[in-house]
Amino acid sequence: MVKFMDLPAQYQSIRREMDAAIREIVESAAFIGGAKVAEFEEAFAAYQGAAHAVGVGNGTDAIEIALESLALPPGSEVVVPANSFIATSEAVTRAGHQVVFCDCEPETYTLSLEALEASVTAKTRAIIPVHLYGHPCDMDGILKMARKHDLRVIEDSAQAHGAEYRGQRVGRFGELSTFSFYPGKNLGAYGDAGAILTDDAELAERCRRIANHGRTAKYDHDMEGRNSRLDGLQAAVLSVKLRHLDRWTELRRAAAAEYHQALADLPLRLPREADWARHVYHLYVVRTAARDELRAHLKEEGIETGIHYPISLPRLEAYRGRVPAGISPVADRFAGELLSLPMGEHITPDLVARVANSVRSYPALGASAS
Ligand SMILES: *Cc1c(COP(=O)(O)O)cnc(C)c1O
Numbered sequence: 001m002v003k004f005m006d007l008p009a010q011y012q013s014i015r016r017e018m019d020a021a022i023r024e025i026v027e028s029a030a031f032i033g034g035a036k037v038a039e040f041e042e043a044f045a046a047y048q049g050a051a052h053a054v055g056v057g058n059g060t061d062a063i064e065i066a067l068e069s070l071a072l073p074p075g076s077e078v079v080v081p082a083n084s085f086i087a088t089s090e091a092v093t094r095a096g097h098q099v100v101f102c103d104c105e106p107e108t109y110t111l112s113l114e115a116l117e118a119s120v121t122a123k124t125r126a127i128i129p130v131h132l133y134g135h136p137c138d139m140d141g142i143l144k145m146a147r148k149h150d151l152r153v154i155e156d157s158a159q160a161h162g163a164e165y166r167g168q169r170v171g172r173f174g175e176l177s178t179f180s181f182y183p184g185k186n187l188g189a190y191g192d193a194g195a196i197l198t199d200d201a202e203l204a205e206r207c208r209r210i211a212n213h214g215r216t217a218k219y220d221h222d223m224e225g226r227n228s229r230l231d232g233l234q235a236a237v238l239s240v241k242l243r244h245l246d247r248w249t250e251l252r253r254a255a256a257a258e259y260h261q262a263l264a265d266l267p268l269r270l271p272r273e274a275d276w277a278r279h280v281y282h283l284y285v286v287r288t289a290a291r292d293e294l295r296a297h298l299k300e301e302g303i304e305t306g307i308h309y310p311i312s313l314p315r316l317e318a319y320r321g322r323v324p325a326g327i328s329p330v331a332d333r334f335a336g337e338l339l340s341l342p343m344g345e346h347i348t349p350d351l352v353a354r355v356a357n358s359v360r361s362y363p364a365l366g367a368s369a370s
Helices: 007-013 015-028 035-048 059-070 087-094 113-119 139-149 201-211 232-263 291-300 329-334 349-360 363-369
Strands: 052-056 077-081 098-102 124-127 152-156 176-180 194-198 215-217 284-287 338-341
Touching: 007 015, 015 232, 035 052, 035 176, 035 194, 035 232, 052 059, 052 201, 059 087, 059 152, 059 176, 059 194, 059 201, 077 087, 087 098, 098 113, 113 139, 124 139, 139 152, 194 201, 232 284, 232 349, 291 338, 291 349, 291 363
Parallel strands: 077 098, 077 124, 124 152, 152 176
Antiparallel strands: 052 194, 176 194, 284 338
C-alpha cells in the first residue's frame, strides 16, 4: 500500500524531540499564550521573511481575521480563485463581504490574471490569491493589478510554507498573508492552528486584538473580537517541526522530480514549476480526462490518491444562486480531471516507482505510452 500521507511515520522520525516539547508544555501548564507561542511566532515570521506573525486558531480564521483587520467597507467585493478550498471564500462571506470567483490558468492552476482583470468591478476592494498546491501565484502580475485598481491583497499561503516567488518566500507580497497548520499541511500541527504574517506593525496588532477578544490587557477590551488563538501545545509542536521543514521540503521536491521522470512519457499532464517559482509540492497534482477510472485502478493497486478539488467553488451547493453560472470554465472542467498522487517526505524513489508502475498498468495510459 502507498499512503497519501504518513503522519505517524513523521512522528516516529522526530519522536524524542517532540515528546520533550509536549511534556514541557503540559508540565508548565502554558496552554494559552506564553513563551512558546511567542517563540514560534518569531521563528515562523523569520522563516518566511516577514516582520510579524500572529498565531491564530486555524487557517480559515486567519483569512477572516486578516480581512477584518483591513476594515473594508461592508459589502465590498473580494476576488478569490474558483479552484481552492472553501475556506478562502467562506472567510470573505463571514467577514461581511461579497465573494467574486476568478478562473484559474492551465499551467499552475493558480488564478488567471486575465480572468482577474475581468472580475474587477467598481466595488472590488481586495484579492485573495491562493498559492495553490504549493506553487506561488504570479505575484508581480497580481500586485500590478492591485495597484491599478487600488485593491488590498491577502495571500492565502495555507499550502505554500517555504514556497518562493522570484527567490523570495511567499508571505510578504500581500499586505497580509495567511497560513494554515492543519495536520496535513507541509507544516502541520497536532490539531488546528494558523497564522497571519505582515510587515505592518499596526495591522499585526489589530489582528492580534481581533483574535483575542479585542483585548489590550486582560479585562481591557476597547472593541469586540473573538477567540481564535494559537495554543501552547500547537506552538511547541510547530516549533519542533519548523526545524525539519526545509529537509522535508527537499524530500517533497525530490519525490516530485522522481515522479516527473517516471511519468514523463505518459499522456498525463504533470505539474509544472514556473521558472520564477520554487514549488513546495504540498500536492503533486496530475491531470487526465480518465481521472475517475485511473483513480479506481490505483485504489485497487493499494495506492491512495486525493482530488483537489472535485467541485469548483462556484459550483458548490453553498454558492448556488449567489454567483453567476459558468464564470470559471477552466476550473469547472479541471475539477473532473485533477488527481493528487501520494506526496510527502515519506515518498521514496521506491514508492514513486510503485505508483508509476501502477499508473502505467492502467491500460488506457500504458498502451499509448509505448
Ligand atoms: C487548508 C486551507 C485553508 C484553511 O485552513 P484550516 O487551517 O483548515 O482552517 C485555507 N485555504 C487553503 C487554500 C487551504 O488549503
